[in-house]
Amino acid sequence: MLNGLNVEGSTPLHRMSVRTKLAILLVLGVALYFVSSLFVLVPAFVLAVGIYFTTGLPVRDGLSRLKPILFTIVILLIATAYLASIREATEAFFRLMALVLFAGAVTATTATGDFIDEITRLLQPLDRLGLVRAADVGLAFGLVLRFVPDIFNHYQAIREAHRARGLKVRPLTILAPLIILTLKDADTIAMAIDARGFRRPRTDRNK
Amino acid sequence: MDIRFSGASVSFGARTVLQPLTLMLTERRIGIIGLNGSGKTTFARLINGLVKPTTGTVSVNGLDTVRDEGAVLAAAGFIFQNPQHQIIMPIVHEDIAFGLKNRGLKTDEIERRSAAVLARFGIAHLAKRRVHELSGGETQLVAISSVVVTGPGILILDEPTNQLDLKNRRLIENTIAGLDEHAIVISHDLPLIERFERVLWFHDGKLVGDGPAPETIRAYREAAEC
Ligand SMILES: Nc1ncnc2c1ncn2[C@@H]1O[C@H](COP(=O)(O)OP(=O)(O)O)[C@@H](O)[C@H]1O
Ligand SMILES: [Mg+2]
Numbered sequence: 001m002l003n004g005l006n007v008e009g010s011t012p013l014h015r016m017s018v019r020t021k022l023a024i025l026l027v028l029g030v031a032l033y034f035v036s037s038l039f040v041l042v043p044a045f046v047l048a049v050g051i052y053f054t055t056g057l058p059v060r061d062g063l064s065r066l067k068p069i070l071f072t073i074v075i076l077l078i079a080t081a082y083l084a085s086i087r088e089a090t091e092a093f094f095r096l097m098a099l100v101l102f103a104g105a106v107t108a109t110t111a112t113g114d115f116i117d118e119i120t121r122l123l124q125p126l127d128r129l130g131l132v133r134a135a136d137v138g139l140a141f142g143l144v145l146r147f148v149p150d151i152f153n154h155y156q157a158i159r160e161a162h163r164a165r166g167l168k169v170r171p172l173t174i175l176a177p178l179i180i181l182t183l184k185d186a187d188t189i190a191m192a193i194d195a196r197g198f199r200r201p202r203t204d205r206n207k
Numbered sequence: 208m209d210i211r212f213s214g215a216s217v218s219f220g221a222r223t224v225l226q227p228l229t230l231m232l233t234e235r236r237i238g239i240i241g242l243n244g245s246g247k248t249t250f251a252r253l254i255n256g257l258v259k260p261t262t263g264t265v266s267v268n269g270l271d272t273v274r275d276e277g278a279v280l281a282a283a284g285f286i287f288q289n290p291q292h293q294i295i296m297p298i299v300h301e302d303i304a305f306g307l308k309n310r311g312l313k314t315d316e317i318e319r320r321s322a323a324v325l326a327r328f329g330i331a332h333l334a335k336r337r338v339h340e341l342s343g344g345e346t347q348l349v350a351i352s353s354v355v356v357t358g359p360g361i362l363i364l365d366e367p368t369n370q371l372d373l374k375n376r377r378l379i380e381n382t383i384a385g386l387d388e389h390a391i392v393i394s395h396d397l398p399l400i401e402r403f404e405r406v407l408w409f410h411d412g413k414l415v416g417d418g419p420a421p422e423t424i425r426a427y428r429e430a431a432e433c
Contacts, residue, residue, distance in 0.1 A: 008335070113301040139295075146297045149339040185292060191257055192293035195285045196306045197277070197357065 006111050009056035013109040018118040021106045028102055032095050041094035048101035055108040062104075069100055116142045139198065147189075154181050208233055208361055208389040210254055214263030217249050225249050226413045227263060232391070238400030238420060239393040240427050241409035247393045248288065250409060251363050254391065255283035267361070284359035284388075288366045290350035291339075299341075299349055300325075300334040306357040324356040328382065344375030351382065361389045368396045397424055 013021065035041060053062055073096050081089035120138035127134040158177050162169050210232040217225040225246045232254075239247050252258035253265050256272035256279045265272045272279045287293045296302040303321045312320075325331045328348050333341065341349065347367060354362065364383065368376040380399050383390055394400050406423040408416030410430075416423045 111301075112297050113304065142296050142301075146295060146338065149337075150291065153339070188287060188289070188292040189295070192285075192287055193295060195255065195257055195280060195287075196293065196295065196354070197280050197309050198305075 007056045007108050009109065011055060011109065013051070013055060013105060016109075018110055018114050019122075021110065022118065022122075025102060025106055029099055032099060035095070036091050038091060038094065041091055041098065044098040045094040045101075048098040048105070052101040052105045052108075055105050057108050062108075065104060066100065073097070073100070112142060112145050135198075139193070143189075147185075150185070151178070151182055154178055208235075209266075209268050210361075211266045212253070212263065213265075215253060215260040215265050216262045217246075217253065217258060218261045223261075224412050225253070228414055229263075230414070230417070232405075234404040235389050236400075236403040236405075237389075237391045238403040238406040238423075239391065239409065240395070240397070240400070240406060240424070242431075245409040246412040247409050248365055250407075251365055251391065251393055252285070254361075254363055255279055255285050257285065281357070282359055283361040283363060284354035284357065286347075286350050286354055286362065286364045286367060288369065290346045293350055294338045294346065294353065297337060297339075299330075299336050299338055302338060302349065303334075303353045303356055306353060310357065320356055324352045327355075328352050342375070343371050344378050347371065347375070347379055348382065355386075355388065359388065361391065362386060363391045363393075365393045366395065367392065368394065368399055397428075400424070 032041070032044060035044075053059060057065075073093070076096070077089045077093055080092050116138040119141055120134045123132055123134035123137055126132045155174065155178055158174050158181075159169055162174065167173065212228045212230050214227045214229055215225075216223060216227040228250075239251065241247050249258055253260060253272065254267065256265075256276050259273055267279050267282050270278045270282065285293075294302050296305050300321055303324060304317050307317045307320060321334075322331070325334055328351065330345065330348050330352065333345060333349065336345075338346070338349065351362075351364075351367075367383065368379050371379060376396060376399075380396075383392060383399070384402075392400055392403070400406055401420050401424060403420045405418065406416070406420045407414060408423050408427050416426050
């Protein structure tokens with residue numbers, strides 16, 4: 001499951017600043033996009049596997065985190081193989097997997113709070129221009145990490161309830177209650193964010 | 208603590224869920240009882256301005272919940288019926304720090320206060336845990352800690368023992384009994400509030416009982432049984 005959270009440790013990646021890690025990830029992402037030679041992509045993939053599994057993430061946990069994204073990649077590959085060529089699908093596989101593993105390694109070695117702080121800091125210039133509220137974007141990242149496991153738990157509970165009632169588990173019949181549950185939660189969570197003082201005294205309302 | 212309701216009522220659309228109410232709350236421990244849907248949560252949310260009165264006004268220590276919204280939120284902390292909903296950050300210590308960061312405190316001050324509150328509620332060992340992996344009682348303690356850490360003088364707790372087993376219920380009961388803050392507690396768990404100085408009883412959006420805990424609870428019990 002994409003718990004997307006970090007493991008404690010003191011590997012070089014753990015010690016690197018969040019900004020450096022994000023910059024390297026960005027450069028790698030762009031660079032790998034332009035490379036199509038398997039002589040580069042395969043070693044990049046092997047390196048990524050090596051880094052990912054030396055972050056201190058238990059192997060089981062590491063593998064299960066990859067499952068959801070792997071599913072998406074496989075669908076993408078089948079489409080690529082069908083619409084383009086098997087060769088291109090192979091390239092895409094190593095490119096995407098390398099990136100996913102590098103990104104996974106960054107996630108596994110970065111505390112969420114640091115991540116959010118860095119995003120908020122990086123967006124400060126845009127905040128000053130009035131384009132975004134940096135703190136809001138930071139909070140949004142935190143909320144995703146916080147609530148994805150909850151949504152997944154809802155999903156499993158609903159699926160079990162389906163099974164218990166002898167209903168076929170179909171995406172559509174699961175999606176409806178899942179969305180309703182999630183939206184109901186979202187209302188209260190929004191109120192809780194207010195209650196905990198995130199939005200600070202409003203001067204633009206209640207004129 | 209000085210909470211005043213002056214003709215405050217709440218309607219959602221055409222439906223009035225809380226009839227106009229004028230009263231003053233000053234006691235250290237106040238309980239709120241009533242059947243499901245009787246308006247308890249709405250009443251409690253009026254106090255810290257999460258719900259605004261449709262008519263009338265509500266004030267906390269002289270601050271109006273509409274005009275001085277931010278100050279009221281800081282003065283009265285709210286612990287939601289489902290603590291899962293108010294824990295916003297993925298790791299316990301990050302969530303405790305959340306409210307302090309929003310107030311612009313420095314990192315070392317945040318750490319000092321977080322450590323103090325975790326120790327006060329006996330959950331220092333949970334600091335690095337992921338919040339979605341906590342037990343019910345632990346989640347409730349984290350929710351209370353993350354509100355208490357910002358230093359509100361008043362705590363409003365909405366059915367804090369509702370989803371807990373007997374052992375955790377006792378734990379939360381003792382925690383509430385030991386709070387230095389003023390506490391307003393909604394509860395179906397009558398032993399939790401039986402020693403409170405004052406209990407309010409709501410029925411169908413109306414305040415139908417208001418007095419010392421033993422009297423109000425007795426009247427409530429009698430009404431529920433026939
Ligand atoms: N945001 C809302 N919109 C519409 N109706 C609401 C809203 N919040 C509460 N109500 C209604 O107000 C009544 C009182 O609710 P509530 O205060 O939550 O009761 P209690 O906490 O005593 O169970 C209920 O009938 C509920 O459906
Ligand atoms: Mg309620």
